[in-house]
Amino acid sequence: MLTGKASVLLLLVLATVPLYPVTGCWPPGCNNRCKVARKNYILSVCHPYIRISNLPRVLPTKDHLCCVEVRTLQTNSKGGMQCVVDMLTHDELGEYNVTVMLYLGRYCTHLTSAAPHEVVV
Secondary structure (H helix, E strand, O other): OHHHHHHHHHHHHHHHOOOOOOOOOOOOOOOOOOOHHHHHHHHHHHHHHHEOOOOOEEOOOOOOHHHHHHHHHHHHOOOOHHHHHHOOOHHHHHHEOHHHHHHHHHHOOOOOOOOOOEEOO
């Protein structure tokens, strides 16, 4: 009988406590989430550099709008470029190179060089 009461109590507690996925912030006050509009904007400004068909792989300069926006995303959004990658549709996954997108998250935030260069991915 005690086990049954404990089970009911546990069920009541779990039913009343909201279960949010682990995102590093507490809704509804979480403003640093990646949004579809931001993802679409990153895809549009970085399009020439992240397309699968961009061979040889040339990266933007550090002061190019693509890098500026990636840096902003990395700074202001939980998850940065990984968040954008996670939101890609099936069609977008066929168009964009995910490895390069994630690399841009690191490349654009390290302000050591302003010259574009070729990478092998």
